[in-house]
Amino acid sequence: MGAADGDAKGDVPFGYTRADVMLIGGGVTGAGFAAYYGLQSALGWEATRAGNAVQLTFVFGLTVAWVGSYVLRVFNKDMTYVKQLKDYEEAVMQKRLEEMPAQELEKMMSDLEEK
Template sequence: MRRIDVIGIGLGVFLLGGGLYVGFRIAGFDGLSAGVWSQLIFVTGLLGWVATYLFRVVTSDMTYGQQLRDYENAVLQKRLEEMTPEQLAALEAEIAAEKSAEADEAANSAAPDS
């Protein structure tokens, strides 16, 4: 984000707060009530924005996290493409062995002890 973008956003937020105040004044609120209600709406909007940001951080749905996942997938895809047919067969056999071991382990843990 460029410096001019930050200045523009700050100016826009400032004008939005003033616009809310003027809107409440035009709607018939006295100065104190208009200030309180415009601040309440303004702070609620700010907290909502922060909540969406925190949600994206917790779920790793940010630009960096997505770029990292894309890079990892590309590296794995490239490694897979570079494997020889013998290496692919060995990898498939290893995966099949792990799956059967997990299935056996799950079956043994599900069986009741006598």
């Protein structure tokens, strides 16, 4: 999505721009280095042990977060296919309404008002 799609620059949520991705990546990398050196200085762990602990923690944590976000999007039906299908169905219904004769449209509207 971009300016060509009619979206204003301020409408993009955090995490969807290149700058946001760079900030997230830098933050995760910085947190990894901080944890690595923190384990060595605060707990006196050897470099190998600290590296293994940080790597295992970050890989496991990021994998769980990634899979969790996917499962959440599936349950909320926030998937690209679902959005495209909904847009298509709305476009088909709009086209049918536009092609419907005025008399038939008035009859349908009066039927809806009666119910």
